Amino acid sequence: MEKTTSYLHNQPVLFGKKFMWDLCVGKVKAMADLTPLFNVKSVAIIGASNKPGKIGNVIVKNIIESGFAGKIFPINPKETEIEGLPCYSSVSQAPDKIDLAVVCVPAKFCPDVMEECGKTGIKYAVVITAGFKEVGPEGLELEKKLLFICKKYGIRMVGPNCVGIMDTHIPINTSFAAGFPVQGDIAFISQSGAMLVSIMDWAKSIGLGFSRVISLGNKADLNEADFIDAMADDPFTKVILCYIEDVHNGKYFLEAASRAARKKPVIVLKSGTSQAGALAASSHTGALAGSDLAYETAFTQAGILRARSMTELFDLATCFSYQPLPKGDRVAIVTNAGGPGIVASDAIEEARLTMARFDKETLDALRANLPAEANIYNPVDVIGDARADRYAFALEAVLKDPHVDSVVVLVCPTAVTDPENIAQRIIELHRKYPEKPLLTAYMGGMTLAKGVKILTRAKIPVFTFPEPAIRSIAGMVNYVRRMESRVEGEEIRYDDINPDKVKAIFYDVIRDRRSVLLGSEAAAVAEAYGISAAPVKLAISPEEAVALAESIGYPVVLKVASPKIMHKTDVGGVKIGLNNAEDVRNGFIEILENVQRYLPNVVPYGIEVSKMMPKGTELIVGMTRDMQFGPLIAFGLGGIYVNLLKDVSFRLAKGITHAEIAAMIAETKASTLLRGYRGEQPADMMSLIDMVARAAKLILDFEEISEMDINPVFAYPDGYSALDIKITIEL
Amino acid sequence: MEKTTSYLHNQPVLFGKKFMWDLCVGKVKAMADLTPLFNVKSVAIIGASNKPGKIGNVIVKNIIESGFAGKIFPINPKETEIEGLPCYSSVSQAPDKIDLAVVCVPAKFCPDVMEECGKTGIKYAVVITAGFKEVGPEGLELEKKLLFICKKYGIRMVGPNCVGIMDTHIPINTSFAAGFPVQGDIAFISQSGAMLVSIMDWAKSIGLGFSRVISLGNKADLNEADFIDAMADDPFTKVILCYIEDVHNGKYFLEAASRAARKKPVIVLKSGTSQAGALAASSHTGALAGSDLAYETAFTQAGILRARSMTELFDLATCFSYQPLPKGDRVAIVTNAGGPGIVASDAIEEARLTMARFDKETLDALRANLPAEANIYNPVDVIGDARADRYAFALEAVLKDPHVDSVVVLVCPTAVTDPENIAQRIIELHRKYPEKPLLTAYMGGMTLAKGVKILTRAKIPVFTFPEPAIRSIAGMVNYVRRMESRVEGEEIRYDDINPDKVKAIFYDVIRDRRSVLLGSEAAAVAEAYGISAAPVKLAISPEEAVALAESIGYPVVLKVASPKIMHKTDVGGVKIGLNNAEDVRNGFIEILENVQRYLPNVVPYGIEVSKMMPKGTELIVGMTRDMQFGPLIAFGLGGIYVNLLKDVSFRLAKGITHAEIAAMIAETKASTLLRGYRGEQPADMMSLIDMVARAAKLILDFEEISEMDINPVFAYPDGYSALDIKITIEL
Missing domain, CATH: 3.40.50.720 (NAD(P)-binding Rossmann-like Domain)
Structure with missing residues (x-):
């Protein structure tokens, strides 16, 4: 079933499918x-x-x-x-x-x-x-x-x-843009040429340096994946920055970005996320933007940092380029005024970072050397009359503290503030403690301009306000966290799945000129992939229904089987809680009579007899397909309120691991229920993870499954049961 | 029950309560x-x-x-x-x-x-x-x-x-800060002096002008409410900007801000929202920060725009100060490059604004006058070789279009771009069409610097990237929307409530040395305020239970009544679905036996007999109290998953109107259910609104209610029933 992907994605027909196939795919290096x-x-x-x-x-x-x-x-x-x-x-x-x-x-x-x-x-x-x-x-x-x-x-x-391409290390400028960037360690790959020129112009004004700058243009041959891959191994590049409107090939992009992200931060601004944006994107480059959900999921799985705005893209680039990676999320603030300290503290909480708690030694040193009105706890307030010496003392104390992972220095202009000297001392201390990220917010204008210049030249990021500094630290911490928590689990293999059985069922469906599977068929498909479905069998006579009920075990549910009847309850097509042969026999006949009355033209396939399962925690497992990134598997809170509550998380099915599924489940509120909510027994998490993995395998193996919804799945303390399985196929 | 609030909030004791009361409150003008x-x-x-x-x-x-x-x-x-x-x-x-x-x-x-x-x-x-x-x-x-x-x-x-205070219109500078702001129409009220000095320094560097600048300091007497009130009527002030860490008095603040917001935008950066920030805030000014939920709710109800960062505060201030208010949310983009246009389109969608759709006349004019490769649909792309004339043509076309409410012009530096001339033409067109907000993003550095200066001098906001421009328009549109949708509904009056009945019940509870009301007592309190509670009565003998059941009507539920038994089901203290006298009699005895066995030391008050109500949409109505803003009423999705789903919205109880409650309900996902989800009948919304209003009145009238939870409330197509009412009082 596996399809190889052409380099000429979307246009294999032009030169004759066969020809381009041989020429461009399969054996060609990705x-x-x-x-x-x-x-x-x-x-x-x-x-x-x-x-x-x-x-x-x-x-x-x-x-x-x-x-x-x-x-x-x-x-x-x-x-x-x-x-x-x-x-x-x-x-x-x-x-x-x-x-x-x-x-x-x-x-x-x-x-x-x-x-x-x-x-x-x-x-x-x-x-x-x-x-x-x-x-x-x-x-x-x-x-x-x-x-x-x-x-x-x-x-x-x-x-x-x-x-064109600008390369500050060869060096060569093959572009027609005015100006050439300062040498630096940021690689910038841009799908928009104008954006690239704008950025180079702006970057120059703040002294931001680049290693290689690539304008992708129409990406007929080389595309973002090729350059991300190349920059991953480029010794002159510390940070990879991308502006893209679409990716040329989801699979290659993921491979390249995942590999690169293991070596250095890959920060992407993906535009065309909105419907309006996608429209603009396609009128602009003729590119068909993938759905944003798929991009979001793919970026997360690849370990890409997604910038939400151009400002964020370059704030992050600057910090990654200028500063070391933080070892953890504990941030210390040194300020000469209370208000900005509070603003920074708020930003730390909002960014889910931690306010560093200083150790005793640090507190003692600060207490002994700062004025009485100073605040020695984080945020350290050296107060308005602080000169460079006091700033430097406090800054060194917190830089030395083993409970501090990064530091932001805030400077407000007061009568005695000496922004240049403070900048010099910050630079000295950064050289002395180069392993901790050190950022600054110089809060003012003309008064502080010289200090800002001194810091920028020494590659200490300077912001005008505290919040973007904190947000940048959060970006760095997120990158570190993702790299640490990255589970390189192996792709899961299955010995107990039966694709032929699935093919046989699909064949029957197609021969029948249907696209929607009957409940009993869908259950059989699930079973073929080792998913534990509630027993459902099709009966075509009252006697068969009774026999099936006896074999499945009471109580049972009867449901009319017909792809033409959407709302089975409304036409009297469902009977629940039947406890004996008599009820099943009567139920069978009654359902047929009801259907006959409401929908005289519909001839049902029969009546489905299913086991009435005990109620468990209601979950949903579903899917969606993306042109670029293939199938996505979904997991969340099930039941009739799925669309209302939207408590669903997604992953690309391709290459999914058990660890990834566990993380996916943990993202949902449903996981709170599964861990045992309000005194209930916890659900059997391992069996659920296995089930999601098997569902992912099923949609990967069968591209013709266009829709699949298992809702509800009942989770129990000792397993689960997939109750209502809906599968639609499209060849 | 109404308490008057002292000017010396929190410190009335010092001079003797009575004395300060006479001196400072009540009759003194707010x-x-x-x-x-x-x-x-x-x-x-x-x-x-x-x-x-x-x-x-x-x-x-x-x-x-x-x-x-x-x-x-x-x-x-x-x-x-x-x-x-x-x-x-x-x-x-x-x-x-x-x-x-x-x-x-x-x-x-x-x-x-x-x-x-x-x-x-x-x-x-x-x-x-x-x-x-x-x-x-x-x-x-x-x-x-x-x-x-x-x-x-x-x-x-x-x-x-x-x-100190800086006033550019008297003019006078009573502050010790270096420099004096440019004259302008922004009033800035700041609780942080350092922040104020920083901002003045920074604002000067970008030419932003102020009318009055007030440093609040410790706010011993005059506070933010006084100055917001004064600035509301100040003819020299167009925008009121506040940086606050707390409010001195919630009631006055709300009054002042609500009144001011009707006249001009009030934009507030409230810091100390995080726990860390609140800690810093209190170590800094000794101010006790209120809970952020209450602030958020109060700001919304008062019509205040809340800035999320210092950057946002001043971006908004600039746009409100420089530009007219937009008439609607339809934004047009004029750009000379595709990429930035897409970025702007994304930002428009994210900010819930609308991409303007041009009328035929505009499209015809653009088509006739722009080159063939240009994009005439929004975002209008005048392409890279556009000079000032082409920019001006496109800009005028969209400014003229009645389907456009505001315009953002994006300029990327290309070989032919003439940023200064473009700036001049933008300024001319803004003068010709002064009624539509016109913002710009000059995307670059040195190349565009002169153009930026020209625009700034002419009060056209210039940003480096498109996103903050769009965000600022969103802020302006939100202000306009809030002012339009503002319902000046009257405070609700009730003729049919019985506070004495509530007092009598509370008295019994206190005499009994309890703080938690029995279910029957809570139901009676609710009934006294006209809330339709499911009938609950206390029986102290099997006979009485049967008599009550007969009068209430079957089926009934029996529940042991004792403040000492928290989990009644666990001790066999609940019987549901009892359909006749026999079952009620047996149930009564069985419950007492169960309780006796599990908790031999507990003597129950009796057994509560309640009507077993038909199931409806499960809702919760609850409350919380805030030191500054008084009681907040909560409404949301009920049932056992309340804490998991957190689908709850809040309003200040004080002064709440029926329209405000309707808006509050509409904010929740529960409202989707109430409108009739998946073919179910819609709930009786008017009765629910009335119920929330009555609950709000109850918690306003009785400050001693420290906790109240009505969960579930069953909503029906023809009314509702409050099932499980928990009330705790604290004197």
């Missing part, structure tokens, strides 16, 4: 090897120009100005020299091997140019040119043609319709 | 008249000094430099001239009437100084001096002494322990 791209020694600019302001001119200049030490080959058949460099009529004329081609000729010429690149043995290309997928069907055709050529020659392509 | 304070024509600085750097010197200089046009009288017995002004030995020596005394002598001299102020007929004082309540019990004594003198002479005092 992630591209981008080492050479980040080590280019020679670059050709195809479409280079002498006209100032033209992109082909800007790029040549940008490469020269970036300090690129390798060879630069401008390509333009009409020129002999560009910006002082000899110009060649085509890449084949260049006197040396070319590592990278930057293409900025008009779109219609791109395929020919790429063909030539291929013949010359060029292996990497950045296509700046626009006018492809983003302009409509014709552009899409052109883009596919271009990609086909790349595939033929094994060229890995960035773009088309991108701003 | 809000202070502060008109003269904001129109002072002469000021005395008591403790003025010639020594540079001393507060008494800084204040004199600040008053002079602020451009104060009135008379300035430095007071210091040791000097004859200060900063070029004649100095007087005491206020009584000043040659003219003094409107305001600014006091900065050491704390121990403050009472004498104030006594002299009183004798001289000074009516307003700002006490800068610290060393009062905030330093401990001794300081508190001194503060009370000072307040007593103020009361004696009718002096209204700001502080002590405050930074």
Whole structure:
């Protein structure tokens, strides 16, 4: 049943399914090897120009100005020299091997140019040119043609319709953006070129440094997964930052992000989460945004930190880039005023961090050396007349304290405050205690501007208000927690499942021209995967019903079996609590008579006889499918109020582990009930985890299951029973 | 039962309860008249000094430099001239009437100084001096002494322990803070002096203007309610901003804030919401922070906008100050890049605003005048090569559109972007269409700095990223919505309640040395207030039980009546579904035997006979009390999972209206059930609203009710029944 996924996701038909299949999938390595791209020694600019302001001119200049030490080959058949460099009529004329081609000729010429690149043995290309997928069907055709050529020659392509790549470590700037970032350790991968240019401009004004900056453009070939994967191993990159509107391929993205997140923080701003945003996203790049639930779940499972706004994205980036990871969640505050200390304390609680409680030694030292009016407990208030010395004393005391994991220093301008000296002392102490994150909020404007500059230059994050500083620490702590709690449990294997039995049942359903399974069929499917369903059998005569009831055991429930009857109770199609053969026989006949009266045109399949199970804690296990990330399994509080209470958590079914399911259950309020609420016995958690795992396996194995709802599942102290199973299939 | 509240809340005992009562409460006007304070024509600085750097010197200089046009009288017995002004030995020596005394002598001299102020007929004082309540019990004594003198002479005092007042319209700066704000229309009232100084410094750097800036200090006399009340009527103030850690008096605060919010936005940052924050707050000002639930509820009911962070507080302040109120929630975006447009669209959805849908005329105009690659639907993408003209065209088109209520312009720096010209055109169009809020996000750094300055000077809010712009619009829309949906319903009056009956029952309980009411007593209390309780009567013999059952009607429930038995079912103290006299008689005896066996030392009061009510939608009605804001009434989903599901909403009981209760019910998921869920009949909403109103009246009338829980209330299509009523009283 497993489907292999094409590199040309969504467009396998163009070149004939079979052909593209052989060419692009299966045996091809999932992630591209981008080492050479980040080590280019020679670059050709195809479409280079002498006209100032033209992109082909800007790029040549940008490469020269970036300090690129390798060879630069401008390509333009009409020129002999560009910006002082000899110009060649085509890449084949260049006197040396070319590592990278930057293409900025008009779109219609791109395929020919790429063909030539291929013949010359060029292996990497950045296509700046626009006018492809983003302009409509014709552009899409052109883009596919271009990609086909790349595939033929094994060229890995960035773009088309991108701003280019900036690399501060080679260094090289193949983009047409004005300005080149400061060298740093943040890799930024952006699906929006404009966003990238904006960010570079803004980052420069606050001195934030980058290692590699990649504009993804239309992602025809190389996409976010390839670059996340490459940046995971990049020694110059400490933090990976992404702005994406969709992912090209959910599976690769998850693989790359999971692997990367184990090595360094991966922070993603995923836009297009709203319906309005998704609409804008698709009118903008032609990308079909996946449902946000799937993204949210996938990000959590991969260990990605999701930024909720651009501000948060860059606050986090700054802190991860500048500061060490905290060892725990205990935060100390040093302030020269009470109010901001309270604001910071509130933010700590809201972010689910812990106010550090100092040890005796720290308190004694603070008590002995701070004025009597100072507050020696966290938040430490060195009060308004504190100069740099007092600040430094308090700060060192809390930095030394083993019960403190990170520190935020708040500075308000008072008559005696000396923001520059305080900044200097903060920097010294950070050097002395480099293992603890140290952030600051300089609360003011002009008065503090010099101090802010000193801190920024020394890579101490400075905020204007306390809350974003605390939120950034929370982000760092969350990353550390996720990495620590990460369970590398193995994918679960089953020896006792019977897929053939499921196929046989589905075959009957299809032969019957149905898509909804009967209750008895659904129960049999569940049983085939080792899910303990309440016994349900189909009877087609009163005698058979009695026999089934006798074999199942009383009391039983009778229910009319027909895919055409949605509300069985309303037509008198259900009888509950039947305790003997007589009641079953009468019930059978009565139901048929009721149905005949209400729905004279419906001929039921028969009557389902099911065991009336003792009541347990009502749960629901369900599913949904996402185009990008495959099936998601759902678990939550069951019963008739499911939609009202919405107490449901989700996980990607693919690769799910028992530990992950346990975490998933723990997220719900239902778990409080399962642990034994108000004196009741706790439920058998292991059996429930096993059940969810089996349900996940079932929906993974059978892509044709479009809907599955098990509601209720009754949880008992010694097991569970899946009562009402609804399965719909779509081939 | 109504208690009047002292101005000296929490400290009425000091001067003898009776005395303070007569002096300060009841007949004294709730809000202070502060008109003269904001129109002072002469000021005395008591403790003025010639020594540079001393507060008494800084204040004199600040008053002079602020451009104060009135008379300035430095007071210091040791000097004859200060900063070029004649100095007087005491206020009584000043040659003219003094409107305001600014006091900065050491704390121990403050009472004498104030006594002299009183004798001289000074009516307003700002006490800068610290060393009062905030330093401990001794300081508190001194503060009370000072307040007593103020009361004696009718002096209204700001502080002590405050930074002072800055007024840009008189103008006068009685503070010791460096710098004086730009004139503007924001009033800022701050409980933290340091915060105030920080904010002034920061605001100056971005050109944000203020009307009046008040440092509350210890709030011994004048507090946030007085100033909010005064600012409500201040013609120079368009927005009222507060930073508070607690409120002095909940009732006055609510009155003032509700009245002010009807006239202009009141935006409050309330810190000390966390336990950690409350701890910091109390170690800082000795203030006891109220529970956050009560604050949240009170703010909502008063129509206050609550800022969640300092950034949000000032983003909102800027937008309210600079821009008109939006007429609705439909937002249009004009951008020169797709990515930021998507980010903005997401933010619009998250903030529950609406993406404006343009009318045909607008779309036609955009289609005809923008390039083919542009997006003419919202967000309008004028694309990267847009210059000021194209921006202006698109902006005017959407500003003109009657389906647009507010507009956000996003600008990314591209090769051709001209941020200054775009800014100029934005300003022109804002002047042409002044009735629609117009915000901008200039996404970049140095490249855009000049444009940002131009916009800021013209009072167009500029953000670096789109999200905070959208959030600010959401704040404005929320204010407008609240003001529109505000129901000025009248306080409910009841002619059919019987407080004497309740008193009689409580008296029995107290005489019995109990605090928990029996079920039958609680039901009787509810009935006395017109709440329809399921019939419950106490029987002390099997015969009586049968007689009661016959009068109530079968089926009935028997329950042992004893305050000492908490879990009645566990000791065999409950029998349900009894259908005849025989069963009732046997049940009675059996229960007594069971109790005798399990708890031989407990002598029950008897057995409660109650009607077994048909099952309805299970609700809970409960309460909690807040020191500041009085009783809160709670409504939500009932049953045994109340604590698990936490589907409960709260309102202050005081002044509650039927409309407010309807809104309160609508906030819960329970309301979905009540409207008729999954084909069930809707519940009788009017009877439920009446019931909540009566419960609110009950807890308002009887402060001694410390706990009340009605769970479940069964809601029916034709009424309701309060089943299990628990009431605890504390005298």
